[in-house]
Amino acid sequence: MSLRKLALKLLTPGCFKTNKPISDQKSQTSKEISSRRLSLSDVSNSSICTVLSDLSNSLIGSNLHIFTQKELKKITHNFSKSNYLGEGGFGKVYKGFIDEKLRPGLEAQPVAVKVLDLDGKQGHREWLAEVIFLGQLKHPNLVNLIGYCCEDEHRLLVYEYMERGNLENRLFKCYGGTLPWLTRIKIAIGAAKGLSSLHEEEKQVIYRDFKASNILLDSDYTAKLSDFGLAIDGPEGDETHITTCVMGTHGYAAPEYVKTGHLTTMSDVYSFGVVLLELLTGRRSVDESRHGREQNLVEWSKPFLKDSHKLDRVMDPGLEGQYSTEGARKAAALAHQCLSHNPKCRPTMSTVVKTLEPLMDLNDIPIGPFVYVVPTEEKNKVPAYRIEREGQAECEVVKNGKNGEEKEVEVKAKGRHRSRKGHRYRNRIKSLRSSTVYSDTALYRILGTGLYSPK
Numbered sequence: 001m002s003l004r005k006l007a008l009k010l011l012t013p014g015c016f017k018t019n020k021p022i023s024d025q026k027s028q029t030s031k032e033i034s035s036r037r038l039s040l041s042d043v044s045n046s047s048i049c050t051v052l053s054d055l056s057n058s059l060i061g062s063n064l065h066i067f068t069q070k071e072l073k074k075i076t077h078n079f080s081k082s083n084y085l086g087e088g089g090f091g092k093v094y095k096g097f098i099d100e101k102l103r104p105g106l107e108a109q110p111v112a113v114k115v116l117d118l119d120g121k122q123g124h125r126e127w128l129a130e131v132i133f134l135g136q137l138k139h140p141n142l143v144n145l146i147g148y149c150c151e152d153e154h155r156l157l158v159y160e161y162m163e164r165g166n167l168e169n170r171l172f173k174c175y176g177g178t179l180p181w182l183t184r185i186k187i188a189i190g191a192a193k194g195l196s197s198l199h200e201e202e203k204q205v206i207y208r209d210f211k212a213s214n215i216l217l218d219s220d221y222t223a224k225l226s227d228f229g230l231a232i233d234g235p236e237g238d239e240t241h242i243t244t245c246v247m248g249t250h251g252y253a254a255p256e257y258v259k260t261g262h263l264t265t266m267s268d269v270y271s272f273g274v275v276l277l278e279l280l281t282g283r284r285s286v287d288e289s290r291h292g293r294e295q296n297l298v299e300w301s302k303p304f305l306k307d308s309h310k311l312d313r314v315m316d317p318g319l320e321g322q323y324s325t326e327g328a329r330k331a332a333a334l335a336h337q338c339l340s341h342n343p344k345c346r347p348t349m350s351t352v353v354k355t356l357e358p359l360m361d362l363n364d365i366p367i368g369p370f371v372y373v374v375p376t377e378e379k380n381k382v383p384a385y386r387i388e389r390e391g392q393a394e395c396e397v398v399k400n401g402k403n404g405e406e407k408e409v410e411v412k413a414k415g416r417h418r419s420r421k422g423h424r425y426r427n428r429i430k431s432l433r434s435s436t437v438y439s440d441t442a443l444y445r446i447l448g449t450g451l452y453s454p455k
């Protein structure tokens with residue numbers, strides 16, 4: 001968690017209430033509740049026993065498993081350091097592995113187990129929000145909540161394991177090398193579909209904490225939203241907004257929400273615009289190591305977004321110009337619109353999805369010096385190349401020589417990542433350098449990694 005959380009008030013039951021009077025909420029019988037999606041406001045005044053019983057009634061069809069702490073300890077090797085994935089405001093996250101014997105019908109799979117830090121700032125309410133929202137909302141671009149544990153004061157959550165971690169780490173901490181252009185667009189589309197699915201629910205959901213660290217990435221870079229601790233039901237009936245205490249993350253939260261506490265789905269659209277900017281520029285929404293205006297990404301980049309002659313000044317230098325100019329222009333204009341000061345001028349998330357999807361098909365990405373194919377020293381042999389991705393020990397032999405021989409070659413890493421990778425290979429391939437070049441896009445086509453087909 002790198003950014004300051006906006007929490008002008010501690011999370012109190014009042015923070016989750018809509019404008020609906022408490023008496024109305026209390027008069028709902030559990031029968032009424034079970035016939036529609038259970039809301040946080042339905043249970044915010046109930047005891048934990050009632051909540052758990054309401055949960056098990058309402059979430060019956062959602063396949064949520066209830067785990068014991070003992071079981072979760074076992075699958076994470078007693079929450080061992082070697083299984084540690086990271087830590088956020090909720091607490092520490094560990095990798096675990098569920099085998100087919102743990103629960104009938106639950107398939108063997110790796111999982112991520114989030115453990116509430118009992119001394120931390122978050123608590124039961126965030127846990128409950130996560131269980132209530134993710135237990136009921138199922139979508140390919142929302143992380144799958146497999147189950148939970150609620151024993152004494154302990155609160156744990158069990159999710160599907162997302163192999164490539166979160167977008168913040170991939171984009172800014174150089175895990176796995178610079179993300180290519182089309183991968184960034186694929187991620188933007190996935191995350192936009194996730195948000196759009198929430199906004200299009202019969203009873204709208206406002207996510208409220210859309211940011212790079214809450215976007216998790218699957219092995220094929222499918223993006224899924226995680227962390228529903230701050231999610232809240234949107235306005236109902238004639239209401240135009242809900243009024244709530246200001247929560248979210250500095251640098252991503254919409255200015256009108258920070259100023260007035262008025263929350264709409266358009267607040268999420270603003271935050272999406274910030275993440276889209278991060279994808280385009282490779283810069284963090286707030287970066288205190290930069291000077292003056294450049295510390296705030298939106299303030300600094302906004303004047304360049306609508307001017308196609310100036311756009312290259314803000315594009316991520318790590319891309320080395322290997323992006324679709326038309327795609328960048330359209331994505332920048334879209335980001336500009338999402339960041340409109342007036343929420344009514346922002347597009348809906350379904351319009352965002354429709355605008356981004358065609359960008360995957362643009363083929364004006366320049367062929368640049370990304371992959372160096374190193375020929376064998378014997379001139380008459382067809383070169384081979386293989387790719388090794390940092391941090392994953394993942395090697396793929398792409399092509400063999402004419403004689404079926406495999407040759408070790410270098411994949412030149414890009415941007416900030418390059419020197420490390422270059423160093424790793426230097427001794428092995430020094431004498432085999434060649435100027436033959438392939439672009440990353442050509443490479444993906446050869447590999448068929450699916451980056452051209454967002455799902």
Ligand SMILES: Nc1ncnc2c1ncn2[C@@H]1O[C@H](COP(=O)(O)OP(=O)(O)OP(=O)(O)O)[C@@H](O)[C@H]1O
Pocket residue numbers: 001002085086087088089090091093111112114143159160161162163165166213214216226227
């Ligand atoms: N389902 C998952 N699969 C793989 N890694 C995960 C999963 N869920 C969380 N993580 C990792 O665990 C770490 C902590 O995540 P968490 O969402 O708790 O905090 P955060 O997003 O960094 O901060 P914040 O509290 O502001 O949301 C991150 O590095 C994240 O990538």
Ligand SMILES: [Mg+2]
Pocket residue numbers: 088213214226227
């Ligand atoms: Mg998070």
